[in-house]
Amino acid sequence: MSESGHSATGYIVHHLTNLKVGEGFWALHIDTLFFSASLGALFLWLFMKAAKSATSDVPGPLQNFCEIMVDFVDTQVKDSFHGRNPVIAPLALTIFVWVFLWNTMDLVPVDLLPAIAGLLGIPYLRVVPSTDLNSTFGMSISVLLLVYYYSIKVKGPAHFTMEVLTHPFGKWLMPFNLLLRIVEDLAKPISLGLRLFGNLYAGELIFILIALLPWWIQFTLGWPWAVFHILVITLQAFIFMVLTIVYLSMAHEDH
Amino acid sequence: MNFNATLIGQMITFGLLVLFTMKYVWPPIIQAMQERQKRIADGLASAERGVHEQELAQAKAAQTLKEAKQQAADIVAQANKRANEIIEQSKLDARAEGNRQLVAAQAEIEQEVNRAREQLRGQVVNLAVAGAGKILKREVDEAANAAMLDDLVAQL
Secondary structure, three states: OOOOHHHHHHHHHHHOOOOEEOOHHHOEEHHHHHHHHHHHHHHHHHHHHHHHOOOOOOOOHHHHHHHHHHHHHHHHHHHHOOOOOOOHHHHHHHHHHHHHHHHHHHHOOOOHHHHHHHHOOOOOOOOOHHHOHHHHHHHHHHHHHHHHHHHHHHHOHHHHHHHHHHOOOOHHHHHHHHHHHHHHHHHHHHHHHHHHHHHHHHHHHHHHHHHOOOOOOHHHHHHHHHHHHHHHHHHHHHHHHHHHHHHHHHHHOOO | OOOOOHHHHHHHHHHHHHHHHHHHHHHHHHHHHHHHHHHHHHHHHHHHHHHHHHHHHHHHHHHHHHHHHHHHHHHHHHHHHHHHHHHHHHHHHHHHHHHHHHHHHHHHHHHHHHHHHHHHHHHHHHHHHHHHHHHHOOOOOHHHHHHHHHHHHHHO
16 A cells, blocks of 8 residues: 555545446446345345244254344334334344445455455455445335335325325415425435445445555554444444334324 | 446345345244244243142142141050050959959858858767767667757757
């Protein structure tokens, strides 16, 4: 790592550039899609394995681990969601584990995978899907769509429209109600997506900056930051999950 | 900060993951957990029941033991009573037997006395007759005087 300003900038920019095919909106971030799908597959494979051999006898270590996760998520759902919905708990589990796995990629040494990819002739590689806005917003917009789906399904289209138009100021201030509702509903996915993105993007950036230090001093900053990051990645996954549950439970309740 | 089709790709991936989790991951794990919970609850309940039953059995054993002790005490008391009765009875019997033997002895003694008296009386009569004969110096017709002698004997 050279310490001259120019190549340091180049190094950072290089690390923050996605492997991309296509141009404009229809471009695809191959690295984001690949890593998120792989991590999703890892999650499904692990939990599927546990689920297939799930037994009410003494559980094996894998089943035990999966049960802890499931129980944890189930408790969260039961605490904040009082309706009946078979989707929410598995949805929350998927979000929690998937986001957690995304974030965990941040703990992989920042140069390791890009360097290997470089040897294979791949010019750019970003390994943490949650530092890509497309990932976090893909998830938060999906959650918003689910919120709308259940709002309309549970309350009925007429009741839902009424609610949008007359809450919270009553029917005489209809435009304001609508405006407020739009702001409120826009805030949900934006806050969800940006919170996760911002935390992980900043974390990754710090790792990149630490990687610019001389090699013999890096651990003095890298180690504490990585330890701190263990908290951050878990917390962010947890927050995303809990907020999803809260939004969906709001969709099931009358205001 | 560039949005592009990756967004849509991520949404599709997310949807598929959720569907899969819902169908194949969540239900078996949660079911196994609920079954185990039920089994643990049942186990605890039956342990509780076992403890309760043991208490009952202990109480019952104590009760039986108490009854057996009571019975044994009753039997001992009865035996004592019976033994006393037998002793009393034996004393009574012995006393009665003693009395009977005493009476028999007295009767025998009396008999002996009577017999001796009879003998004495006979001898007295003979002596009297011999004395009278010597005094009278004559033959006494024993046959004629027998009635008189018997009468005399009876008077003695």
